[in-house]
Amino acid sequence: MNAIVTDQITKSFNGFIAVNKINISVKEGELFGLLGPNGAGKTTLINMLSTMIHPTSGTGTVNGFDVVHDSASVRAAIGVVFQGSTLDEQLTGWENLDLHGRLYGLPASLRKKRMDEVLDLVELSHKSKLLVKTYSGGMIRRLEIARGLMHHPKVLFLDEPTLGLDPQTRLHIWEYIRRLNQEEGITIVLTTHYMEEADHLCDRIAIIDNGQVVALDTPEKLKSVFGGDVIILTLDTSEDAKKLSRVYKEAGYASISTEDQTVYLSVKKSEEVVPKVFSTAFTSGINIQSMTVRKSTLDDIFIHYTGRGIRDNLVDDITYMKYKLQTKRR
């Protein structure tokens, strides 16, 4: 059975189409990833599926219930960790969790047990009696995740769960996400800017750009579409890079992208292609400064489908997260 099905689900804001006729189905127990650059429509899609906003057209069902007509049943089945903070900063971490447990009807003993469990997971037990407004950005994020995991929902939406966390905490969260998924059978939909996160965790990934799904498959299949190798050529100038990529395109290479003076070629078998790549460059009079060959990663696939690196406009995540928190506090 499918945990989530969308049929042409669409959301526009005053004529601007943020999510454009998306059809996806997520199987029960699946760990599903949504990947896409800033503004792709990931959060908007999650907001519709979690009944926070109404689709402009199209439909969606979660756990068998329609997100518009049966939103109460949907809400009973899901948990959401939103992208921005949704904590009450005037309360302590402990109080925030306690209220959450009460809202989800957890009896006192279970509530206490889960609170200890999740506080331990995100290593905030020693800070739980402090007001949330004294927390750092990363601590706020961790508490938020802890809270979202507390009531063990059927379907869990995680909107950039590990944004801005240090590597160690991120590993813990990954481990817990996977454990929830495998041991508790919770279906999980997560968005992320971290390729290794998607690659590492997700059973299937949908790459979203401009409100549309441009690719959807397992990480392995996505990576194998172009056979698995990437040739990276560094040239003298970016003009050279553009010129050479045109030449390669005419020569029949399917997957080419450029970034400044670098050309990326995704190919099936690099050992057969490399000599041709060199001779083609030579005949068109372009000098190759250096060449690297490596196994293709999800990053390459992403660049192929969306035309940009996922972090092109994410200078670094901590700054980005702080910015988000600040704009909210204004």
Place this chain on the structure above:
Amino acid sequence: MDAMLSFQTVYTMWLREMLRFKRAKSRIVGSLATPLFFLIILGTAMGSSYNIENYKEFMAPGIIAMVLLFSSIFGGISVMWDREFGFLKEILIAPVNRFCIALGKAFGGVTTAMIQGILLMIITNGFGVHYKSLPGMLLSIPIMFIIGIGFISLGIALATKIESHEGFQMVMSFLTMPLVLLSGAFFPLSKLPDWLKIAVHLNPLTYGVEALRFTLIGESEIPIVVCLVVLTSFAITTTAIGGWLFGRMEV
């Protein structure tokens, strides 16, 4: 089962308001200073200048009603800050009845408002305002509750429609102040010109002031039964509207 859940939701939201109140205690008690100054200075000055007897007694229920109004509207409109700071998402996503959430919020806010009202009643009593009787003072408490619920729900209803802080300022200047000034908190109703009389009688707060006057000093120009009917209808109407609008909110 369902009733149990609804109760739990209302209680949870009430609990949250109380937790916040606990931390803001000193600020909230401090906010009683202004109305107290009003009463002592204005009450004494007006009383002696215009030779009105017992003007302080006349004004005290009005001042209490004013504090209830401020506190309630503010409590209701704080939903706007919950949206601003994201916490509203946490409560709207929860699998609970939204009407119960609004109700819990209202009960929480009204508790805060009543604590302020009761404190002010006790303090003014200590400052030489003579209330009629202890039972009268006790009877004022449920009246404070009805006044509070009415305006807090009005605040919630407004918060679902208002986008920004400017909107909040507008409410404060174009709703709250006129409600206070047109309530008969500071002047008797009988000698007003017609246009003012109509405005004052259309104002729900007037009936709150009058009801408190009845219980606290034993006299009111509008019969207490009329006051209670109007206040209760107002509270039921705004709660219905506020709860309904809150239920339809998107974030």
